[in-house]
Amino acid sequence: MTTNLDKPAPRPTEPGRVMVRAQDVCKSFGPLEVLKGIDLEVATGEVMCIVGPSGSGKSTFLRCINHLEKVNAGRLWVDGHLVGYREKDGKLYELKDSEVALKRRDIGMVFQRFNLFPHMTAAGNIMEAPTQVKGIGKPEARARAHELLARVGLADKADAYPSQLSGGQQQRVAIARALAMDPKLMLFDEPTSALDPELVGEVLEVMRGLAEDGMTMIVVTHEMGFAREVGDSLVFMDDGLVVEAGHPREVLANPQHERTKAFLSKVL
Numbered sequence: 001m002t003t004n005l006d007k008p009a010p011r012p013t014e015p016g017r018v019m020v021r022a023q024d025v026c027k028s029f030g031p032l033e034v035l036k037g038i039d040l041e042v043a044t045g046e047v048m049c050i051v052g053p054s055g056s057g058k059s060t061f062l063r064c065i066n067h068l069e070k071v072n073a074g075r076l077w078v079d080g081h082l083v084g085y086r087e088k089d090g091k092l093y094e095l096k097d098s099e100v101a102l103k104r105r106d107i108g109m110v111f112q113r114f115n116l117f118p119h120m121t122a123a124g125n126i127m128e129a130p131t132q133v134k135g136i137g138k139p140e141a142r143a144r145a146h147e148l149l150a151r152v153g154l155a156d157k158a159d160a161y162p163s164q165l166s167g168g169q170q171q172r173v174a175i176a177r178a179l180a181m182d183p184k185l186m187l188f189d190e191p192t193s194a195l196d197p198e199l200v201g202e203v204l205e206v207m208r209g210l211a212e213d214g215m216t217m218i219v220v221t222h223e224m225g226f227a228r229e230v231g232d233s234l235v236f237m238d239d240g241l242v243v244e245a246g247h248p249r250e251v252l253a254n255p256q257h258e259r260t261k262a263f264l265s266k267v268l
């Protein structure tokens with residue numbers, strides 16, 4: 001199906017340099033306007049932290065990037081591709097569901113709740129997508145699962161079931177599971193909000209390691225210390241808009257907008 005976007009604008013993202021670009025992205029659920037024109041850009045290798053009050057549209061924005069929601073207006077590119085469309089002979093066509101699934105492989109997403117398969121071991125959970133979706137052989141997938149478990153500090157937990165792991169350990173398995181698909185981009189949606197406070201640090205430490213390895217990450221979080229120490233950029237969203245964005249230390253120390261000031265005064 002040809003869309004109303006069949007005259008493509010010059011492709012503004014440069015693969016390799018800009019991982020995500022949002023131009024005036026809008027999303028509504030019925031009459032509820034959740035995203036009201038988001039503009040932002042995430043460079044390859046950048047760690048962007050998004051903060052903002054509940055209901056400001058942070059999760060919805062991540063879900064749009066990951067093809068879990070369709071943008072109603074505006075444009076969103078990931079690694080040079082307009083999300084939801086493919087280009088042929090200079091025209092844009094809406095992706096079919098099967099094509100969307102292929103695109104989603106390139107993006108790792110970690111949610112607040114880890115949602116591991118309870119009947120599978122840690123290694124089994126990590127091997128599931130590479131074997132089922134990518135068709136990688138089990139020995140290779142198992143070896144990679146062990147590598148990834150070591151990377152998230154759980155080398156000795158390959159055979160443990162989720163019920164035998166703490167929340168922090170389960171979230172680290174969830175991160176390893178996302179990494180198993182070799183994503184270009186990792187999206188984190190409040191990855192530590194469901195954890196007991198003493199388990200938060202171990203998950204943030206794994207995320208810091210990913211950042212140091214150069215992973216491009218967008219992190220919706222209430223962990224201002226992480227944003228300050230690890231983030232390259234901080235975006236404050238409120239009521240479906242980017243209200244303020246900049247270097248985390250600058251925004252946190254010297255917020256310019258009244259709404260940012262009001263929000264930070266409650267969380268810092």
Ligand SMILES: Nc1ncnc2c1ncn2[C@@H]1O[C@H](COP(=O)(O)OP(=O)(O)OP(=O)(O)O)[C@@H](O)[C@H]1O
Nearest residue numbers: 029032034052053054055056057058059060061220
């Ligand atoms: N599938 C949906 N159908 C209808 N409304 C939705 C849907 N998804 C989200 N919303 C609404 O959109 C608004 C923004 O939700 P969203 O989860 O994106 O905000 P958020 O900033 O991530 O909030 P929180 O910090 O509480 O997770 C909320 O009012 C929510 O109820």
